[in-house]
Amino acid sequence: MVFGAELLPANVNRGPDLLRSNAIQGVIVYLDRLHELGVEGVTIAISYASYLPSFPNYQEYVAFYKLVMQEARPRGMKVNVEAGVIFSGTAFANINISYVGLTWTRYVHEKECMVATIVRDLAPDYLNLGAEPDTEFALLRLEELKSPQKYTEYINYVLEGLDRGRTKIGAGIGTWGNIEHIKSFASSTDLEFIAMHVYPTNGEFLQRIQTIAEIAREYNKSLILDEAWLYKTDAITSS
Numbered sequence: 001m002v003f004g005a006e007l008l009p010a011n012v013n014r015g016p017d018l019l020r021s022n023a024i025q026g027v028i029v030y031l032d033r034l035h036e037l038g039v040e041g042v043t044i045a046i047s048y049a050s051y052l053p054s055f056p057n058y059q060e061y062v063a064f065y066k067l068v069m070q071e072a073r074p075r076g077m078k079v080n081v082e083a084g085v086i087f088s089g090t091a092f093a094n095i096n097i098s099y100v101g102l103t104w105t106r107y108v109h110e111k112e113c114m115v116a117t118i119v120r121d122l123a124p125d126y127l128n129l130g131a132e133p134d135t136e137f138a139l140l141r142l143e144e145l146k147s148p149q150k151y152t153e154y155i156n157y158v159l160e161g162l163d164r165g166r167t168k169i170g171a172g173i174g175t176w177g178n179i180e181h182i183k184s185f186a187s188s189t190d191l192e193f194i195a196m197h198v199y200p201t202n203g204e205f206l207q208r209i210q211t212i213a214e215i216a217r218e219y220n221k222s223l224i225l226d227e228a229w230l231y232k233t234d235a236i237t238s239s
Contacts, residue, residue, distance in 0.1 A: 010065070012061070013087050024067050041078035044068065066122065078125045080127070081128065083127060085139045119162070126170065126226075131195040131227070133173065193216075194222070195226055196212050
């Protein structure tokens with residue numbers, strides 16, 4: 001069991017803030033405090049399309065993340081990279097990029113390239129291809145993301161021929177998501193782990209944690225819970 005936390009100062013949604021000369025110092029301070037608390041691993045969001053040569057200031061982002069890895073390793077921390085999607089156009093990102101005109105074919109191909117490059121450059125211990133298909137759909141508006149079959153095809157396309165090295169690859173859902181995605185990922189791919197995000201704890205969401213864990217065990221997959229934050233909202237009903 002590895003207890004980890006998100007390395008927020010290195011979240012790519014911070015955009016140009018990561019390219020400032022003092023950005024790595026913020027990462028170092030954060031890593032030191034986590035280490036003092038006994039945290040054994042960090043999750044870093046390096047989201048689509050930031051790690052592609054076509055992305056503005058791409059080489060500077062690459063250099064930054066190489067420095068981050070150089071700081072995390074000597075502290076004995078495991079590193080998990082979340083290769084989701086930049087939250088462009090929302091309050092959660094300091095980057096504005098357009099996904100207009102993006103096709104499923106292009107997305108899948110570019111994610112394959114991006115993942116291969118991250119694994120080659122950074123060699124994280126774990127890489128999460130995506131754990132919220134519904135959130136990806138909300139950002140990209142690609143209908144294929146809703147389909148467990150299509151998402152599974154995307155995973156297998158990325159994995160085919162990928163030189164994983166020491167990196168374990170996974171994918172998953174939020175506990176509010178479609179369980180059929182997990183069944184398909186576990187039974188029809190050679191992912192090493194199933195990823196899970198936990199926010200709401202009301203209703204059936206706590207039970208879904210156990211359901212996802214049981215599916216992972218059935219297919220001999222490890223389980224990574226790489227996002228679990230307190231989420232104090234509930235359904236509002238009216239009479």
